Amino acid sequence: MKKSYQAPRGMRDVLPENMPAWQRLEETARHLARLFGFSEIRPPLMEETDLFTRSVGEVTDIVEKEMFSLQKGKTSLSLRPEGTAGVVRAYVQAGYAKRDPLQRLYYCGPMFRYERPQKGRERMFTQFGVECIGSSDPRLDAEVMDMAATFFEELGLTGLEVRMNSMGDGEDRDRYRDAVSDFLSPKLDDFCDLCQSRFEKNVLRVLDCKNPNCGELIVGAPVLIDFLGDENRAHFEAVQEGLRDLGREPCVDTSIVRGLDYYTRTVFEIHAPDLGARSALCGGGRYDHLVRDLGGPDVPAVGFAIGFTGTLIVFEQLGLLEGLERETADVYVIGFSAEQKAAVLQVANDLRKGGISAIYDVDERSFKAQMKAAGKGDHRYAVILGEDELARGVVQLKDLGAKSQEEVPRDGLVEAILRG
């Protein structure tokens, strides 16, 4: 019995036929990054495990149970479960804070989390993210949010919701947390089991419970905005102001609580309402203390990450896959019989030398089979070569889309194609 292999759980092959959609997302991301003046950065896919523990948060699920880690000698390395930690580490290591503090950086690549796969969730997934490090100007928060929204708009994704909130900072957040605890604890027993454990682990998540019963119990709970200090409140207002200046109406949703510990002040999410359980396509916000926490100077930052998994699902749902073409050779060279074998090879070679991609049938199949292959391979042209053409130094150039055909001299083929 032979063993058969398959891709590791929760990881999938992106086959050539799936590639057009991926390339579309990647090109859109790069294009947008360029428009907004961001530069690409590529940190390693692995970092010291400790880096993620410090940044993402010790008690988060991500570091508690979702990291792919390996021990080599005395160091524990982990595949990155998210992109920000590595970028910030690189920022600090490169010494940007002193020589060129404001950095607009973006990345696009795979992340890894050891989770149970489900719709919109994989163990290896791709994220496009930006990190704007070095300023706390609220206009940057607005700009970064606008950029994330623009990404989806450029792709043609409609019906998405951009929601924002402020989580405050340091003291206001602690005060708020205490207030929520005080509000909840008297009736804690009435909450669902899940909320009871949330209460212990991350109180604010109780406010996010989908259980209708819990939903009623939290009516009247303290709202974080009321706990913001003057400065943070002003910042929050300014971010909304900035969004308006960019032509976007801010949508404040006080239930948004990001899962990663490093967020401060502005947080936001972009949702696709009808995507099922995992509707957030993008999450982001400000993290003003992460650089400092990772051993750098006290430098503020803001960023977001967009998951390709969910984005691709919506992309397909909206029928945007149609019209995307798979990469193939422009020309398929056909010989009428095996007699023209050498000539076919030479013509293909001439085309390639002339900068035109070309392939031909390598199995010496029948003329009909070659025509068939040319017809369904998304090639633009078929170049047909028979005994007669060979003798006269010409070829038949057939436009496979238009179904038209013309005879052109063999040495003028490249020109003819470039013209047409």
Place this chain on the structure above:
RNA sequence: GUGGGUAUAGCUCAGUUGGUUAGAGCACCGGAUUGUGAUUCCGGGGGUCGGGGGUUCAAGUCCCCUUAUCCACCCCA
């Protein structure tokens, strides 16, 4: 980590209350058409039914285990 569904040709799926050589459509290959493709017609190759164990005279069809996958919870992009 928890709960539920599914696992039959490359793909999408049929397969009666367990019973002879496991089917269809699409795809693939070839032919009808001795110089022309994505329409039509004909033919062909390809599965031992995810893997292992059990019940039975007999299992794709029942039971157990296992693996994978999907959906949901948790959490999150």
